[in-house]
Amino acid sequence: MTERRHGRQFVRTFFTSPTAVEGEDDSAKMLRRAIQLRGMQAPDVWVPDNEDATAPSMRDEGARNIVEVVSEDGADFPGEIHPRVVWHRDSPSARYRGFQHMLEITDPEGGAVEHIDGFVIPEVGDIDDWKKADEFFTIVENEHGLEEGSLTMSVIIESGQAELAMESLRDEMGKPTNNLERLFLLVNGEVDYTKDMRAMTPTGSLPPWPELRHNTSRGASAAGLIAVDGPYDDIRNVEGYRTRMTENQAKGMIGIWSLTPGQVVEANTSPLPPKTGSWLLDVDGQRVELESEDGIEVYDGDYVSLDALGDDYELLVGSTTRTLTGEELHEELLKMTSYVPSMDDIVDSMEEFEAAKEAGRGAIAMERSTTLRIGQTEFDISTDRMWDEATYQAAMTPISLFQDVYENRPDQHEELEERYGADVVERAMQVGR
Structure with missing residues (x-):
C-alpha cells in the first residue's frame, strides 16, 4: 500500500446532509442538526450535500446555508467537512455551477473556509475530467489567497469511465501539470453506476457490484488514497449494514456512506476491534458465536452434537455421525472453530512479539486454547500460531x-x-x- 497523502489514515464514516430543505421555515435545519453531532454519532467526514440530496431549485440557497452554518459552528465540529457540489462529466453548465458554488463557499468574507477541508465531486468521467475538477480547485485557491493544495478533492465513482480512470492515477499524480495530489477519498456511487452500466435485476434492486468495491479499494491503495463504499439505503436493516461493512473490510475498504446518525454509530464502531474476544463454530456454513460460561465456550444448538464413548467420541454434524479418537476430534474441532481476538488480545500478542524481537527472536509461537461444551460433553482444544514480522504488520x-x-x-x-x-x-x- 502506498503511503497516505493526507493526515487521516482511515475514514470510517461519510455522512451526507441536504443543504436546503424546501418548505421549511429554516431551510438549513438539517445542516444545523448535523453540525451538532458529537462522539460516535459524529462522522469522520461530514458532507453537506448540495447535489442529489438537495433539490436543484434550492442549491443556490444551499450554498449560502453551508457558509452560514459552517462559519457559525464549524470550529467545534469534530470531523472533517467536505461539501458536495454539482458536477457532471458531460455537462459544462453543471461543472460551471459547481465551480461557482465552490467560489462562494470558500470566500474568506463568509468565514466558512477555515473550517472546510475539501469538496466532493460527483459524476466524474475519465482522468481528463478529474483534471478539470482539480484545475477548478486550484483557481478557487488562487482566487481567495489559499495555499495551493489546501482543499482536498474527493470523487464519487459513478461511471465506467471513472472506474477505469482509477488505473491512471499512479501515472498522473505528481505531474507538474496538475494538482491531483489533493485527492483524498474515492467513494462508490452504486446507483448512478448501475444506471451508467445499463444494469438490470429482476427485482429492480441494485446489483451488489463486488467488482466495483474491489476496484475502488485497489485504486485507493495504489494511489495512497482512502476508499469509501456507497450508501446502504435499507436504513432499518442493521444486520445487512453490518454484513456489508464486514465484507468491505475484508477488501480493505474501511469506510462506508452513512445516511442516518444511527448508521454513523454502526459504521464508526464496526471496524474497531471488539471489546471481548469470542469463539465461533462453523455450523452448516454459518459461523455461530459461542456463549461463554465460566471460561467454557458453549454450543447449545441441534446441528452439532458430541458424546463421549469411553476413550472415543461420537460427533454428529448435520446428518453425518463419525466416531473419532481424541486426537482426531481435536483436529476436527480446530477446523470447525475460529477465534475473534479482542483489542486486549491483539495488544497482548503485539507486545509479546515486540519483546521477542528485542531479544533477537524473529518468530514465536502464540498459543490459543479453550474448553468447548457441545451438548453435555466438554473437550479442550488448543492451537499454536506462528508470529513473524509479516503477522505482526497484519x-x-x-x-x-x-x-x-x-x-x-x-x-x-x-x-x-x-x-x-x-x-x-x-x-x-x-x-x-
Whole structure:
C-alpha cells in the first residue's frame, strides 16, 4: 500500500446532509442538526450535500446555508467537512455551477473556509475530467489567497469511465501539470453506476457490484488514497449494514456512506476491534458465536452434537455421525472453530512479539486454547500460531485504525475508554510506535 497523502489514515464514516430543505421555515435545519453531532454519532467526514440530496431549485440557497452554518459552528465540529457540489462529466453548465458554488463557499468574507477541508465531486468521467475538477480547485485557491493544495478533492465513482480512470492515477499524480495530489477519498456511487452500466435485476434492486468495491479499494491503495463504499439505503436493516461493512473490510475498504446518525454509530464502531474476544463454530456454513460460561465456550444448538464413548467420541454434524479418537476430534474441532481476538488480545500478542524481537527472536509461537461444551460433553482444544514480522504488520492494521481514530477524534475518547478500559487504550496507543 502506498503511503497516505493526507493526515487521516482511515475514514470510517461519510455522512451526507441536504443543504436546503424546501418548505421549511429554516431551510438549513438539517445542516444545523448535523453540525451538532458529537462522539460516535459524529462522522469522520461530514458532507453537506448540495447535489442529489438537495433539490436543484434550492442549491443556490444551499450554498449560502453551508457558509452560514459552517462559519457559525464549524470550529467545534469534530470531523472533517467536505461539501458536495454539482458536477457532471458531460455537462459544462453543471461543472460551471459547481465551480461557482465552490467560489462562494470558500470566500474568506463568509468565514466558512477555515473550517472546510475539501469538496466532493460527483459524476466524474475519465482522468481528463478529474483534471478539470482539480484545475477548478486550484483557481478557487488562487482566487481567495489559499495555499495551493489546501482543499482536498474527493470523487464519487459513478461511471465506467471513472472506474477505469482509477488505473491512471499512479501515472498522473505528481505531474507538474496538475494538482491531483489533493485527492483524498474515492467513494462508490452504486446507483448512478448501475444506471451508467445499463444494469438490470429482476427485482429492480441494485446489483451488489463486488467488482466495483474491489476496484475502488485497489485504486485507493495504489494511489495512497482512502476508499469509501456507497450508501446502504435499507436504513432499518442493521444486520445487512453490518454484513456489508464486514465484507468491505475484508477488501480493505474501511469506510462506508452513512445516511442516518444511527448508521454513523454502526459504521464508526464496526471496524474497531471488539471489546471481548469470542469463539465461533462453523455450523452448516454459518459461523455461530459461542456463549461463554465460566471460561467454557458453549454450543447449545441441534446441528452439532458430541458424546463421549469411553476413550472415543461420537460427533454428529448435520446428518453425518463419525466416531473419532481424541486426537482426531481435536483436529476436527480446530477446523470447525475460529477465534475473534479482542483489542486486549491483539495488544497482548503485539507486545509479546515486540519483546521477542528485542531479544533477537524473529518468530514465536502464540498459543490459543479453550474448553468447548457441545451438548453435555466438554473437550479442550488448543492451537499454536506462528508470529513473524509479516503477522505482526497484519495485526497492526486494526491497531493503526484505532490510533488514527484516537488521535483525530478526541470527542470519542470517553466512549473508547468505556469500551476498552483506560489501560488497554493506553497500551494500544504505544504498540507499533
